[in-house]
Amino acid sequence: MSHDNSQTVYRTTTTRTGKMMAIMLGICIVGGVIFFSMWDYWISQPAPVVGMMSETIEHDVQAAFTGVHIPVELSFIESPDFRTLAFNALPGEPNHNPTITMDVGDEINFSVVNEGKSFHAFGVTAADEGFGGIIPGSEIAAPSNPLKPGEGGESKFIAGEEGVYYYICTVPGHREQGMVGRIVVGGASVEDLVETAPTPEVMKEIAAPEVMKEITASVPVTYDGVISIPDGSGIPGCDETNECYLPSHVVVSAGEEITWSNDDTAAHTVTSGTPADGADGKFDSSLFMAGGTFSVTLDEAGDYPYFCMVHPWMTGVITVN
Structure with missing residues (x-):
């Protein structure tokens, strides 16, 4: 008994392979040129999901400049x-x-x-x-x-x-x-x-002649690991009960790390100094967004008042022993 094991085998040449690669490379180059030539268009159009999530505001049409x-x-x-x-x-x-x-x-x-x-x-x-x-x-x-x-x-x-x-x-x-x-x-x-x-x-x-409203006196508490910037602190009113930073006045040991957590929806700063006198340069978080944190270590004993540069009614105090 005999078996026919013959089958057709397709092969290509080095020249044919080179041509195919050259064609594919050309397609990639042409596509890239078209894409980047329309770059201004791509970056000016938000993705559909972004458009649906963002507030829709119709801007006015382009007008001819009057020269005024x-x-x-x-x-x-x-x-x-x-x-x-x-x-x-x-x-x-x-x-x-x-x-x-x-x-x-x-x-x-x-x-x-x-x-x-x-x-x-x-x-x-x-x-x-x-x-x-x-x-x-x-x-x-x-x-x-x-x-x-x-x-x-x-x-x-x-x-x-x-x-x-x-x-x-x-x-x-x-x-x-x-x-x-x-x-x-x-x-x-x-x-x-x-x-x-x-x-x-x-x-x-x-x-009113006073610089700030009269507020409830803050009571210093021992630092327990984090100072919260609570939700809604970017709106005036939290200062009347000393709840713009929670707690608003903490006591720490020299060399102990202090951390603030932004639990609000707005951006804030933690800046040493007072709203009346401005920043004193001892520490400054710069603007940090919702969900962010900022930490600082203070080595010298004393009181360190601080406030938010965006919402100056937000004030707090760090007492270092």
């Missing part, structure tokens, strides 16, 4: 107790959060300086609340990299359509504390130009 420049100088300022924030002047004073009027296609040239003791950032938005929807090109600094006291910057804004826009501090919570002004673009009604008067309660707080 409107210079605007703004300063970040704060009330003595840091509860009221504003541009240029506090409520009830001249030039408080000035309303800017312009026509479609005019250009506002912003020049902004931080004359306060807190951290601030700037931008223009069409949203009538919150800190989202900042129009590209209008930004000065950012909440994650804000302007420190004394710093400033410049930006531009051209409105593409009529309506009301808002220039704001983009640090979360600062708009709600008063850092917001209006930009009225063409065809505004009289109602659009009426500013909301500050309440008598706000005016009483601003006029």
